Each structure stands twice: as structure tokens, then as C-alpha cells.
Amino acid sequence: MPLLIKNGRIITSTDDYSADIFAADQTISRIEKVIDLNACPTGTEIIDAAGKYVFPGFIDPHVHVYLPFMGTYAKDTWETASRAAIMGGTTTLIEMICPGKTDEPLAAYELWLSKAKGISACDFTYHMGVTRWDELAERQLREVVKRGIRSFKVFLAYKGALGVDDRELYHALKLARELGVVVTAHCENETLVDERQKELLAAGKTGPEWHEPSRPVEVEAEGVQHLMTFAQMTGAEVYIVHTSCEEAIRAAQSGIARGVRCHIETVIPYLTLDNTYAQKPGFEGAKYVMSPPIREKKHQSFLWDSLRARTVSTVATDHAPFDFETQKTMGRDAFTKIPNGIPSVGNRVDLLYTHGVATGRIDLHTFVDAASTRAARIFGLRGKGTIAIGADADLVVYDPAYRGRISSKTHHMATDYNAYEGWELKGRSEVVMIRGSVMARGGKFVGKMGHGRLVERGGSYE
Numbered sequence: 001m002p003l004l005i006k007n008g009r010i011i012t013s014t015d016d017y018s019a020d021i022f023a024a025d026q027t028i029s030r031i032e033k034v035i036d037l038n039a040c041p042t043g044t045e046i047i048d049a050a051g052k053y054v055f056p057g058f059i060d061p062h063v064h065v066y067l068p069f070m071g072t073y074a075k076d077t078w079e080t081a082s083r084a085a086i087m088g089g090t091t092t093l094i095e096m097i098c099p100g101k102t103d104e105p106l107a108a109y110e111l112w113l114s115k116a117k118g119i120s121a122c123d124f125t126y127h128m129g130v131t132r133w134d135e136l137a138e139r140q141l142r143e144v145v146k147r148g149i150r151s152f153k154v155f156l157a158y159k160g161a162l163g164v165d166d167r168e169l170y171h172a173l174k175l176a177r178e179l180g181v182v183v184t185a186h187c188e189n190e191t192l193v194d195e196r197q198k199e200l201l202a203a204g205k206t207g208p209e210w211h212e213p214s215r216p217v218e219v220e221a222e223g224v225q226h227l228m229t230f231a232q233m234t235g236a237e238v239y240i241v242h243t244s245c246e247e248a249i250r251a252a253q254s255g256i257a258r259g260v261r262c263h264i265e266t267v268i269p270y271l272t273l274d275n276t277y278a279q280k281p282g283f284e285g286a287k288y289v290m291s292p293p294i295r296e297k298k299h300q301s302f303l304w305d306s307l308r309a310r311t312v313s314t315v316a317t318d319h320a321p322f323d324f325e326t327q328k329t330m331g332r333d334a335f336t337k338i339p340n341g342i343p344s345v346g347n348r349v350d351l352l353y354t355h356g357v358a359t360g361r362i363d364l365h366t367f368v369d370a371a372s373t374r375a376a377r378i379f380g381l382r383g384k385g386t387i388a389i390g391a392d393a394d395l396v397v398y399d400p401a402y403r404g405r406i407s408s409k410t411h412h413m414a415t416d417y418n419a420y421e422g423w424e425l426k427g428r429s430e431v432v433m434i435r436g437s438v439m440a441r442g443g444k445f446v447g448k449m450g451h452g453r454l455v456e457r458g459g460s461y462e
Helices: 078-087 105-116 135-146 166-179 190-202 208-214 217-234 246-257 268-272 284-288 298-308 348-357 364-378
Strands: 003-011 016-024 027-032 045-048 053-056 058-063 090-097 123-129 151-155 182-186 237-240 262-267 314-316 395-405 424-434 437-441
Touching: 003 364, 003 395, 053 364, 058 078, 058 262, 058 314, 058 348, 058 364, 078 090, 078 105, 078 424, 078 437, 090 105, 090 151, 090 424, 105 123, 105 135, 123 135, 135 166, 151 166, 166 182, 166 217, 166 237, 182 217, 190 208, 190 217, 208 284, 217 237, 217 246, 246 262, 246 298, 262 268, 262 298, 268 298, 268 314, 268 348, 298 364, 314 348, 314 364, 348 364, 348 395, 348 424
Parallel strands: 003 045, 003 053, 058 090, 090 123, 123 151, 151 182, 182 237, 237 262, 262 314
Antiparallel strands: 003 016, 016 027, 053 395, 395 424, 424 437
């Protein structure tokens, strides 16, 4: 059905103006100061955006939906995760494919794709995990890239599991450079983490509050420095995921100054939570265990400053949803067994607006750039992340006057808790459209499951 959005204030990463938008056949075809309804096809749906912003659909470039981890599986499915994303204004998700060391890359890609295709309500694509390097893996990785997946994921952590050694890292980066693929990387020194974990557990320090001391900021910064060296030697373009602290950002900036093509991501938990949450009494702190860990509060100011300066390119979630009562409790006797992750795919945009825009920490353009536009450019999501004629009609009518609170009783994620329980929100996505179809309206999901499609991608166009 054709759509006409009237009276809205259009905000992109660079522009701010009032105009009407007409969309048909899944794309934006007209943007004019005033579009007369009488000049539109019969049956055109009108959306009145008076007093509201119109943003491009938001993109979360780092989520886990199907995720085998620590002997269990992430709680969300693509049905629940995509619905939660849409309700929070996110119209495209990029999921991490995380094959085991013995898994074949192509089979892993097909498995992850099967979990979303025909099920997801929002659009989606993937980062292809590289967890081994041999002739078969290289051949299959080339095939995955031919199928349109133009980014890899490597872990410099999780020794003996997902982590790559230096030989594997070197060859993955060389292949990426050859194919024009961006390599996303989890940067922590796996040996330092492993040894510190053993020492803490041996000393009887088993609670969730010891998770952060087992992988302090120095360990993350060293991982970034390591990646920068390999990226410089191979010429690969890299993207550091979930950067949590000043030291890691400065290590990345040092590499960039030497000519490394590098992008920096942070995630909404690092901008809004601090390590006192993981230190909550009893076992409550397990709700806030993720890797790298949430840090001391002093790092938040540096992250916000870096975001405002656009040194930090994107704000993602690293959404990794595990129940508290039945999954996080696997680590009651040892923090190393707590499934890592803070579910937040449904809250990212509103938290970033509430604690960023509404507080004056960032402006509206930076908000759109970090939560949508930059991810589209880095990962080659053509037609996404912008409002322009010919672009996909992924649009969010956002109400800055809305006031509400976050609750696990009303969120759309499948988890039994919300890390932001009771937090106030100032603003929400009032109407969410994906390729011209209205998927959410007035706080209710009104879309069709299976509407989402695998996004065609080109190379980075930063």
C-alpha cells in the first residue's frame, strides 16, 4: 500500500528539514515540502507526523539471536528478536554467525540463515564468523562472500572455543583484504583472560563481581593493539566491536593514526551501565555479565565524548539474551560459567535518545549516524540508513513527547528479566515502517512475521 507521511520533521545524519514523504513499491519516491493527497494513488495510507521526528530505520550492527553458548542457547528466536527490534525502531539487524572450531563455514551460514529466513519481521544480514583456518574453510568463506555476506567476525578471546590464533587471524585478514570484506573483531587477549580467571577461581573469588577484574581494561586495550598490528600488516579494513573503555579507544586511534582502516563500535550497555551493577548483592550481578565487562563509570563520559566527536562510529547492542532464573544461574559456583550477554535489542534506540539526545550529550544528527547511517555505510547496506529518493522506505516516526518505563512484563524480548527494569524513557518509535509496510504503531506490533528479507550488500562506502 502506498504511504504518505505528512507534517514530519525529517532528520538524517546531516539534514534537518520539514517535508512530506511518499513511498510506493517499497522505496521512497517523493520528498517535497507539501505533497497533495489528491495527487497520490487511491488507497494511499496517510501518517500524520506533526510534532514528531521522521528518522531513517535504525540498524543494529551487532546482535546474537541463534547462539549456542556455554552449554545452552540464547533465549530469543528470530520471531521474538525481530519483533522486539521493530518495537524499538530497529528495522535491520546484523547477526553474528558463530560456528564452532570443527564446523564448516558454509553449513554454519546455511544454519543461521534458516533460523531467520521466512521468520524474521525485520530485514537482516550477517557477519560470518571465522573460527578456524584451513583449505576447506578458506574455500567455503569465499563462497559465503559470493552469497553477499561481506563481513567477517573474529574473536581474539574465548581460548579453546571461538578464539583464533595469530596464524588464523593473519590469513583471515589477508583474505578479507583480497575480497574487500570488513573484519569485525572482539578484542581481548585470550591468554591473559584465561590465566586471570584461573587465579581468581583458585582464590575462591567466584561471584559475578569478579568477572570484570578477570578481563580489565588493559586486557581489552592489548587486544585492540594486537588487531591494529595485524590490520596494518595486511591492509585489511577492521571494525572493533563492543568497545568499552578509554584505553581501548585510544589504542584504536593510535592504529588509525598509522593508517589502519578501522571503525569503532560501542554498545548501549557501556553508555548507560557501570560496574556497580555487576556487583549487586547475591547473584543479581549475573544479569549484567557480558564481555568485555561493563566498566567503571568514568569510562562513560569518554565514550559519550567519543560518540559526539564521531570517533566512535556506531552504537549497537551485542544483544545476547539469556534468562536469569534458568541460564545465568549456571554460573552460581563460578562466574566463568555465566552465559555472557545483556538483552537490549528492544531498548537501544530509546535509551540512546533518552540518555544521549534528551540530555544534550549528542545531537540528533549524531544519534541517526551512530544508530543507523554509519552501519549502512560501513557494511554496504545500500538503500538503508538514509531518507532519500530511491532509498528503501525504512522509516521511523518518533515521538519525543512520549514518557514511559521499561519493564520485562511489557518488553518483546523472550528473556525473563530486563537489565533496565523501571528505567524512564523520554521518547519512543510511534510508527515503524520497513520497505513501506507499517510494522508497529502506537506501541503495538501490527506487522507480518516473515516480512524481513536478507539484505543485498555491496562493499563499504565510507
